[in-house]
Amino acid sequence: MSGVGRWDRTGRWGAYGAALALLPYLLIKMSWVVGSTLGVAPIGEGFDLAGWVVLNTVTIGMAAIGIALSLALVRPWGMRMPGRLVAFCAWTGSGFLVSVLPYAVLSSMLDAARGGPGGGDSGGGDAMPGWEAALVQFGFVGMGLGLSLALPAYLLRRWPEALTRRVGQGHGALARGSAGTAAAVGLGWLYWALGGTVGITHPAERDTNWYLLSALGALWALAGSAALWTLVRKRSARPRRLLPALGWLGSGSLFAWSGWKLAVTVLVASAHPSDVIPPENPTMAAALHLAAVAAGLGMLRTLVHTPKEALPEAT
Structure with a gap:
């Protein structure tokens, strides 16, 4: 019982952590859409305004779905949703992100060792500031780690035999x-x-x-x-x-x-x-x-x- 309790507690923290980690990414993307539309934020290199807005609107939707999925793994309403749909989406999302998670950490360490990007602007005024890049990367790392902890706990909670x-x-x-x-x-x-x-x-x-x-x-x-x-x-x-x-x-x-x-x-x-x-x-x-x-x-x-x-x- 204590082992199951530890799994459940860890999974709940992981689910909430994943949702919170992805929230800055969602807010940054929203600021890019609003800012570029109002003309107070730059448009990404190689994009026109329409393409830039569409691209970031899609990623806003994806981030919102990711946050909702994370909460579905821990909130009571998630237990009332079709279990196979929630499990499949979480399985796919965690599977994709656990591959990116160590990559993001290791590539950042290698970039830092080489004195590479990390300082943010690499010459163009349209480059992403360093603090935004760090928050975006933190969002993906946190989401991957959180889902990898939350999914097994959700499975154990909904289908104990799984x-x-x-x-x-x-x-x-x-x-x-x-x-x-x-x-x-x-x-x-x-x-x-x-x-x-x-x-x-x-x-x-x-x-x-x-x-x-x-x-x-x-x-x-x-x-x-x-x-x-x-x-x-x-x-x-x-x-x-x-x-x-x-x-x-x-x-x-x-x-x-x-x-x-x-x-x-x-x-x-x-x-x-x-x-x-x-x-x-x-x-x-x-x-x-x-x-x-x-x-x-x-x-x-x-x-x-x-x-x-x-x-x-x-x-």
Whole structure:
């Protein structure tokens, strides 16, 4: 009971923290729209007024949805909403943001070590001030961390068996196949992150950000795979909450991050923009992202549909 209570308390703090972290981002975006419309704030480079307003209005809506989603994971009205819709949105959002979370921290540290951006204006009057950039980054970091804590607690609160049951025999093959696919994808990304050149068409286009994102994608893919594989093999009557939580976050990262990257890869390969040259071979990159999306969905199905096998009730 005390363990469940700690999970619930941590998740509630995470949900409120995620909503509060994203609030400055929402206010900044609103100030950009109002300021640019009134002519007292600059328009982003490469945009006209209409495009700038539309872009930031969309991000305002996304931020509002993110705040509402965070509160749905902790407020009583969130328990009355369709559970699958809330869980799927939170799974996708947390999966995407946990990939960005370490990246934002590490890239900031590397920029600071190089004496890079952090000071804000880089020469143009339209550049984002340093304090705004810090608040925007804080919003994404806080949202990612908060959702990663709030989602498992919400699952445990609404479906107690979701984080206490083990993978059943009926879904063992799906679990092993999904875990194996996730591991293969993770090892492929890790190979690239360590400097491997197979599947790399333009090695000179690899930069620090690319290496970081490849390594972090590999980390979550391998963590989720290892968690699910352990759940398949272990046959203990003791509830294991950390492993399913890692499985949820790892599968969400595979699905959300690779789903977005797959769309970008296909778009770039089709349009051939002159200013965008991905390091990876498009076919290889698309295959890895497609496999990652499939693995993420397979892991989710396994975690959601596994039968309860006489485990202790979570209260």
